[in-house]
Amino acid sequence: MAKREIDLSLVDVENREMRLGSIISWDGSAEELVDNSRYELRSRDKRKSLEGCSGKKEKGCRLCELNMPFNQQTMCTHSIVGCQVGNIPDCILIEHSPIGCSAIHARFNLGYKMGLARRGKKIENIQIFSTNLLENDMVFGASDKLRQTILDAHNRFSPKAIFISMSCSTAIIGEDIESVAQEMEEELEIPIIPRFCEGFRSKHWITGFDISQHGIMRQIVNKHPQKQEDLINIIALWGTDYFTEILKPLGLRVNYMIDMASFDELAQASEAAVTATFCHALGSYMATALENEYGVPQVDAGQPYGFKGTDDWLRSIAKIMGKEDIIEEYIKAEHERVLPKIEALRKKLSGIKGFVATGSSYAHGMISVIRELGIEVDGSIVFHHDPVYDSGKSEQDTLKELVDTYGNIDHFTVSKTQQFQFYNLLNRVNPDFIIIRHNGLAPLAAKIGIPAFAMGDEHFPVGYDGIIRVGEALIEILARKKFGQVLKRHVKLPYTDWWLSQEDPFILARNPGILDEVAEPQLLESLTEDASPEASIIKSA
């Protein structure tokens, strides 16, 4: 086990694909993915770990991706940065881009307001600024507009820090947001934090979490920490505060980051006694940076999902806090408390099959919870896969933990919100429901009669009570099958029969020539019904 280096002197972060060897397109069993990931090897030697794909087999990585010629819209790192550093109530994010890159703010606002309510903070609209760039700015540059918007933000709200995010267009025209940030930082005397998150830079939107965390580590986190022995950092999103209750016996106060945290709450991250997260794929970078830089230890365990996951997680925190003496009793009491309810749910849910489609290590946790409920899982999707996390800790190898504890998953697919594949993937295993985060996939499931549990509150499955919460919610979700069946009887999918008849969702990658073999889907003929003989330039051409 070896920690990866995180260099906070650099303004930018290395992309996940380079740093961790992360992938977005793969198909096989969960066991194979554990084997191919070589977590241990990668955590020891980064360079070695990236060998292999280029032909040198031996010990290197064999996580070769399946490149498809067809892609559907997904999401970019810029969105992630927006929903992270744009969600800090007393700081302002400025998106340096044309207005389209800011078109998602109303959606962010829904999550942000819900999050503020869940954390008991004042509920008010999100304030993300756009420099609203136009054609001339692309030709002549837009640094003055950026300066103006920084002043606007400062004059309107007196934020404690200002973030600036780069978009594709501003990156292409070479806007120097770093210099403007430095210059304005001197003028306004608050941290001004440039973030390079143009959507084209990484195929992993999740790189956006690292970019956000890196900026906070560099320019907000307190560099001269005064230890707070009862403070635990939980790197989270907008989830309900279940962690306070779970951690009460250990006498810990929770410091949630990054969403809805104030400047000061972020600053005190370096003062905490320990760092943990609901999802290592999301939290590992910052947890490791805090550990390396300020000696704040992070959990030596997987994630708090299911009995074993929660047990291990609590033990690890207890150990760091020097409270091993009390934890076993707590765990035992908790098991006894929840077990009767879980047994009852297992009876109700027996014979049911589920399918999970979420971000990577969160999916590992989610599958643990539903298997704990006796639900069968023989297929799932993760939107990306990290063969190793930044901590390099083998105890955090969540996929291995899942397979070791709950057994293999025959069809374990890495696919980044590609709806067209989702049809074939679901058909392969035919589940009774899906659990999902991120948009774009659930509508397809609904149209083929499979109800979706949109896991909007990511903390819902956390801890022992999380198992019960999920079980109860699933009973409600399964009832919605009726609606799906209605849709299935009456609504057509936007895919051709040829595609829907494919058994292999990755056929286009494995056999690229196949596109040439497919018969034309009637398109050419439709042109013959022209409005008039001379009606179509297409036809006459």
Place this chain on the structure above:
Amino acid sequence: MTEVNQTKKSNTIVHPRYGCAIGAINTVAAIPRGIPIANCGPGCADKQYFMLSFSNGFQGAGYSGGGALPSTNVGENEIVFGGHKKLDDLIKSSLKIMDGDIYVVLTGCSIELIGDDVGAIVKEYQEKGYPVVHAEAAGFKGNNLTGHENVVKAIIDQYVGEYKGRKKKGLINLWFDVPYYHANWRGDSIELKRVLEGAGFKVNVLFGSESGGVSEWKEVPKAQFNLVVSPWVGLEIAKHLETKYKQPFLHVPVIPIGEEATTEFIRELVDFAGIDNKKAEAFISTEAERYYYFLEHFSEFFSEYWFGLPARFVTVGDAAYNLAITKFLTDQIGLIPTKQIITDNTPEKHRQNIQKLFHDISDEFPLDVEFIEDGYVIEEKVRNVDYGSSVPLILGSSWESDVAKEIKGLLIPISTPIVSEVVINRTYVGYHGALTLLEKIYSETVRG
């Protein structure tokens, strides 16, 4: 966060109220069996979906929008080496995988900036006879409204093509709401089609549930005339068609709401088209009778409600809805227009005209119309209006929710984005829509 003082007018926008030109993917998705292909970054289409569909009445993306939408998801490799191959692969595979009748490639900022010749790639498909069209949709060149106009013109030029044959008397091409951007667009087009057909016309609605898809688009050149029902969106299209097909157009800047306006609208059209007015008049009298049957019932509530009704109102929204709703509430209900803010970045050349249309609504109350896109400034203006003694009525977007709460006003969503209601089949226009709008405003009122 504590607010300080307001700065001078600048480029800054917070709380955006429109998407970029790539948002016109929705225009394509609104055509039955139309398949949009986004040629831009991985997040561009997603962001427009969230602005125009999800956070806008949770409309859903339909057959080919949202998660189904093909996209090149341009990455570093394409930025450096060009995106030709990726686009070519995508078009080729889309034709095999997506079951559609027309495929429209929309090119966003990044590809525009690196200068790929998208037209050349698409042309190869066109020459082989595939129904593929390309449209420029860089966000720095325009928003989703001008993007909508561009996409329509591209489809006309590259798909519908030349036509020199005869026109069909009484056939109208309707250029009206911008699909998805107007959250009620689906219901609106059903109502307007109903009105036009009732009056004796045939209509190419071109988008939504009532459209016949590409075969209807092929009929566009045959229409007797183009009808633009909007203060500015669609005029470019109509002018283009006028040149291309020698097709005249009628511009009705105010969307008709309520019996009097809709009846007047029908008569104007019948007159313009020179068709027989018997059918129209019969339709009008049936509609009018029904309308006033309901209005009479409503009037009892309106005159006898003890617990306070709103009187002064502000509107915040795009030019089309803003103008139509302001007119209806002022002219037909007797509410007092206090501030009207147009948020759609109306092109400069139309602004004066639109201002005049507003001023013509009332002799009694001078209308205060402004064009503003920055939500911070907009919300500040809404906050500082003098609403007199009754409850402030704000017809706006969900961004006005904080200020509405602050001034204890009623917020009726009429413009993008809308996150406080789910819109399915609803309209505020024509005969039926006016009554629904009243229902909406006064349900909100009695709820308190």
